[in-house]
Amino acid sequence: MNQDGSLVRLENIHKCFGDNLVLKGIDLAVKPEQVVVVIGPSGSGKSTLLRTINLLEEPTQGRVWFNGTNLTDIRTDLNKMRTQIGLVFQSFNLFPHKTAMGNITVALRKVLKLSDGEARERALEQLEHVGLREKADAYPSQLSGGQQQRVAIARALAMRPKLMLFDEVTSALDPELVKEVLDTMKRLADEGMTMVVVTHEMGFAREVGTRLLFMDDGKVLEDGQPKSIFSNPTDERTKEFLSHVL
Amino acid sequence: MTARLERLRDWLRECTPLSLVILAAGGAALAIGILGTLVFLALEGLTPSTELVETLTSQSEGAILYTAIALGVAAIGSGFLLYKRMPTKAAREASVSGAALGLQAVLFALLLLWFRSGEKFDIFVRLFFSFDVLGPFVDQFLNAAKNTIVMAFLAQALGMVLGLFLAMLVLSNRVAVRAPARAYINFMRGTPLLVQLLIGYLGIVTGLGFREVSVFATATVILGLNAGAYTAEIFRAGIQSLERGQMEASRSLGMSYLQAMRYVVVPQAVRRVIPPLTNEFVILIKDTSLVAFLGLSFVQRELLAWGRDAYAETFNSTPFLVATVGYLLVTLPLIRAVSALERKLRSGLVGIGA
Numbered sequence A: 001m002n003q004d005g006s007l008v009r010l011e012n013i014h015k016c017f018g019d020n021l022v023l024k025g026i027d028l029a030v031k032p033e034q035v036v037v038v039i040g041p042s043g044s045g046k047s048t049l050l051r052t053i054n055l056l057e058e059p060t061q062g063r064v065w066f067n068g069t070n071l072t073d074i075r076t077d078l079n080k081m082r083t084q085i086g087l088v089f090q091s092f093n094l095f096p097h098k099t100a101m102g103n104i105t106v107a108l109r110k111v112l113k114l115s116d117g118e119a120r121e122r123a124l125e126q127l128e129h130v131g132l133r134e135k136a137d138a139y140p141s142q143l144s145g146g147q148q149q150r151v152a153i154a155r156a157l158a159m160r161p162k163l164m165l166f167d168e169v170t171s172a173l174d175p176e177l178v179k180e181v182l183d184t185m186k187r188l189a190d191e192g193m194t195m196v197v198v199t200h201e202m203g204f205a206r207e208v209g210t211r212l213l214f215m216d217d218g219k220v221l222e223d224g225q226p227k228s229i230f231s232n233p234t235d236e237r238t239k240e241f242l243s244h245v246l
Numbered sequence B: 001m002t003a004r005l006e007r008l009r010d011w012l013r014e015c016t017p018l019s020l021v022i023l024a025a026g027g028a029a030l031a032i033g034i035l036g037t038l039v040f041l042a043l044e045g046l047t048p049s050t051e052l053v054e055t056l057t058s059q060s061e062g063a064i065l066y067t068a069i070a071l072g073v074a075a076i077g078s079g080f081l082l083y084k085r086m087p088t089k090a091a092r093e094a095s096v097s098g099a100a101l102g103l104q105a106v107l108f109a110l111l112l113l114w115f116r117s118g119e120k121f122d123i124f125v126r127l128f129f130s131f132d133v134l135g136p137f138v139d140q141f142l143n144a145a146k147n148t149i150v151m152a153f154l155a156q157a158l159g160m161v162l163g164l165f166l167a168m169l170v171l172s173n174r175v176a177v178r179a180p181a182r183a184y185i186n187f188m189r190g191t192p193l194l195v196q197l198l199i200g201y202l203g204i205v206t207g208l209g210f211r212e213v214s215v216f217a218t219a220t221v222i223l224g225l226n227a228g229a230y231t232a233e234i235f236r237a238g239i240q241s242l243e244r245g246q247m248e249a250s251r252s253l254g255m256s257y258l259q260a261m262r263y264v265v266v267p268q269a270v271r272r273v274i275p276p277l278t279n280e281f282v283i284l285i286k287d288t289s290l291v292a293f294l295g296l297s298f299v300q301r302e303l304l305a306w307g308r309d310a311y312a313e314t315f316n317s318t319p320f321l322v323a324t325v326g327y328l329l330v331t332l333p334l335i336r337a338v339s340a341l342e343r344k345l346r347s348g349l350v351g352i353g354a
């Protein structure tokens, strides 16, 4: 934990892509077991913010603290820190040349240096958790989108992270497959996982989220209880956005 | 196999009798023209070359060729005139195929007729088809073929290791790492291989006086260094063709850049680059012939050097023809084997590159 009791702490984060200023000074502290849902229009910087938390994007300015470590310090061993932060992508990004089992075990064996047996055991445990134990030997191309995304979640969870980041993980799925992924995430939240979730699923935001952020144009415009923001948004742009998506 | 036979039977059932006649005429024209000539030649004897000339210019051969032309013309005419009126797709295919076969037969027969009408046809045949001169060289041919294969495989192995390494360097974000690799690749790709071989040979073996280093070894290494530049570009393109998400997913699991390359990116890239890599290897096999321009010792000669030496001793070009066949014997099976491997790799992994 960080000194202030938070698990993640962003301080004055700015991010430029060339001349394009995408994040314009973000301050955010996420406490353990919080489920922070991030909403906002496309291009507002939600993915960039999420990817800044595990330093997949290096902030142009500002600091990222995770569990008492300054990730933006050049001397920090990022590879080691990233094992504690799971990230799930909109496009799954499973390794197509590996089975579900292989997808999960490769980092366990090569990064955490577990033995083959331990890695397999842990992978099966996680596949069981997402309800795909019988698909251990299937290649990603043999799985449905929903199943692929659940394998991706299992792959991240197998590292036993302290924090899970989800970037529009249901956006690429057919409508009938969305529920199985959301259910998996809901169960994870119930088990006490700290999560930051970028999503357009307002039902999930309302029911599972413990905190809601509305982002627009690289800034956090709204931060509070999901229910109160949905019923009583303060910012004009939040109102407008919600009127489109609700 | 049985499935294929069944499909053929279904196909035949859909053909009309007329379309099958056209197909048969075209097929017969080609069989009579080419197979007929070959069988006739085999019966009359392939050596000495005067025998070949006599057979090919005989009236019987003329009859064979004119028969092929007549059948071929009939197939072409009826096939192209009637295919649009065929009632089924299979019948249309049969008549077009018949016409195509007929056309090939006519072209072959006309070409042979033209050749044999040449004033110096006998000299041409003696120069290129004197198989009896090969006798003393047959053992050495096998040795030369072996040398070609060994040289090509060693050079390709070196080239692939070097190429993968160079590809990694070229993909670096740091100019200091990237620039020398890029310079090396551009130099190797921008200068003729023959020049590289000559400079390497003259420079190392003669110039520096390392006379105990064999020409064969020097040439193999230079071929490998050259192949490294081309495989580097192939690997680089393969690696860059992968979605960015593969690297990002690997890094987010805590893998280092090199681990992500080794366990995720490169294995997928290798599958994707098999076709261009084969292509490059086939070119390398053919390029081993340039080594003939360096003074290879007797036992180290590859196919072209063998052909040239045999030519010099016999004043006959047949060895060159045989060397050509030698290259095909190496390259064709390779092309087939690799496309089979490619299919196998793809079938298990539909998601990759397909």
Ligand SMILES: Nc1ncnc2c1ncn2[C@@H]1O[C@H](COP(=O)(O)OP(=O)(O)O)[C@@H](O)[C@H]1O
Residues within 6 Å of the ligand: A017, A020, A022, A040, A041, A042, A043, A044, A045, A046, A047, A048, A049
């Ligand atoms: N790697 C990148 N290079 C350049 N521009 C980028 C990159 N990633 C994102 N952007 C830009 O940053 C802005 C915010 O993108 P993103 O964080 O993906 O928004 P969101 O996830 O809210 O839709 C967009 O204008 C996008 O074009």
Ligand SMILES: [Mg+2]
Residues within 6 Å of the ligand: A046, A047, A048, A168
């Ligand atoms: Mg996004």
